[in-house]
Amino acid sequence: MQDRDRFFREEYMAPTHFTAIALAAAGFFSTGLLYADASADLKATVDRSMKAMGAENVKTLAISGQGWDGCVGQPYNPNTPWWRKFSNKDYVRSIDFEARGWRLQRIRGEGENPPRGGCGAGPIADQTQNLVVMAGATAPWNTQLEYIFLPEGFLRVALEKNASISPETIKGKKYTVISFMGDNKAPVNGYINEQGYVEKVETRIDNNVLGDTVWNAIYTDWKDFNGLKFPARIEQYQGPPKFFELAVTDVKVNVPVDLTPPAGRGGRGGPGGPGGRGGQPPSSLSEDLGDGFWLITGGYAAIVADFKDYIVVIEGPQNEMRAGQIIAEAKRLVPNKPIRYVVNTHAHFDHAGGLRTFVAEGATIITHQVNKGYYEKILKDPHTLVPDKLSQMNPQPRIKIETMTEKKVLTDGRHTIELYHVQGSTHNEGMIVAYLPKQKVLLEADEFNVGPANAPTPASVNPYHTNLLANIERLHLDVDRIIPVHLPGDGRKVTMAELYTAAGKSKP
Structure with missing residues (x-):
């Protein structure tokens, strides 16, 4: 595994376990977001993180920025440290956390310079996209992960899954790790720093070429967007090339989110991870x-x-x-x-x-x-x-x-x-x-x-x-x-x- 995939996993130490009492004494216990089946420790940890991010009462987010996403398995050279790039201009992802869905609007085009790679047999022209994705419990797991790979989405699902919590010290830095089992039987781990921010979410998915593939999201350069603390830089990696990068320029809280599918197109699953095993092709x-x-x-x-x-x-x-x-x-x-x-x-x-x-x-x-x-x-x-x-x-x-x-x-x-x-x-x-x-x-x-x-x-x-x-x-x-x-x-x-x-x- 590459050094990037060992992020948060080197120099492991196990300090004294945090308890709900200790968190409450620190002032991180509230009653805003509680799930009946979740443990007291988990509720306290999630509540602390939500409060630190100013997200206790967040129901929707509209994230704007510029960046790119990758087409897994289609690079010009297989040794490139990123998947085949597509640019994302005028990117706006509007998420309804309670509905577990989002609308994605962007201009998607050529992201390689010079233009090269797969996911299309020829030059890539800019395409305006307006997509609605629903990531509820019946959606494909890779689609659900696109929701989980948001700090607020991860914490919500962790409560639903009655996740476990444990402390870790990595490279001298203390984290609270929240873990639950994904629908594909691979653990999903989220790393919360001492400020209460979710710094990273990581899991594994299957790819028929790469096998057990690490998929993670890393959140850095946290900023205050009108009272909400949110990462100004989001990166995702898959196995281990970079898969997604977004420079966040604005975040709006609790704005209306229209999840009506675009006319004639219907809702769809998210881009998810690299392709799976594939369906049954016709007989040879x-x-x-x-x-x-x-x-x-x-x-x-x-x-x-x-x-x-x-x-x-x-x-x-x-x-x-x-x-x-x-x-x-x-x-x-x-x-x-x-x-x-x-x-x-x-x-x-x-x-x-x-x-x-x-x-x-x-x-x-x-x-x-x-x-x-x-x-x-x-x-x-x-x-x-x-x-x-x-x-x-x-x-x-x-x-x-x-x-x-x-x-x-x-x-x-x-x-x-x-x-x-x-x-x-x-x-x-x-x-x-x-x-x-x-x-x-x-x-x-x-x-x-x-x-x-x-x-x-x-x-x-x-x-x-x-x-x-x-x-x-x-x-x-x-x-x-x-x-x-x-x-x-x-x-x-x-x-x-x-x-x-x-x-x-x-x-x-």
């Missing part, structure tokens, strides 16, 4: 590409290759379920041979989410050099909240990774796969395409996500498309068919002519 189907190669459809695309003594699979995407479907189809098509290699186009989580399942099969991952250290680390991370096949194996299989930079060729003398680095990609630094020279087929991910058939050249050409075309021409690849990992909805075969049209170029 296979298309014979000729000479021992098959396209696997029914979800994100993959290609199965029947080499002399083993199987090669190109792409291990989405999640354990999808990877299991691809593996089962590969074994049906090519019985009695092991899967020796799985080729990974890039490290974005929707394209790497099935790699753990292939590792459990004993396969070697082929990926770009930039991903090697990252994969070696995260493939060993614990998955205890939602155990998968790999985490339950004993002994654990060896993690085998082969890397490439600009080109790698796999061949058994008859079958050939050529792998190339996509130079100039702004989607992912380690992007790889796979070319089948006999079939004249190119498999690519996110560089050309096709739209409707027979679409004309757009008024604004996507630079992803011109860059992919430039790479194909640079490498002198003779391509008849392009297979996007994000397959077209109509199931059509995508030709080079479509790429030329999308890129605004004439086919030679």
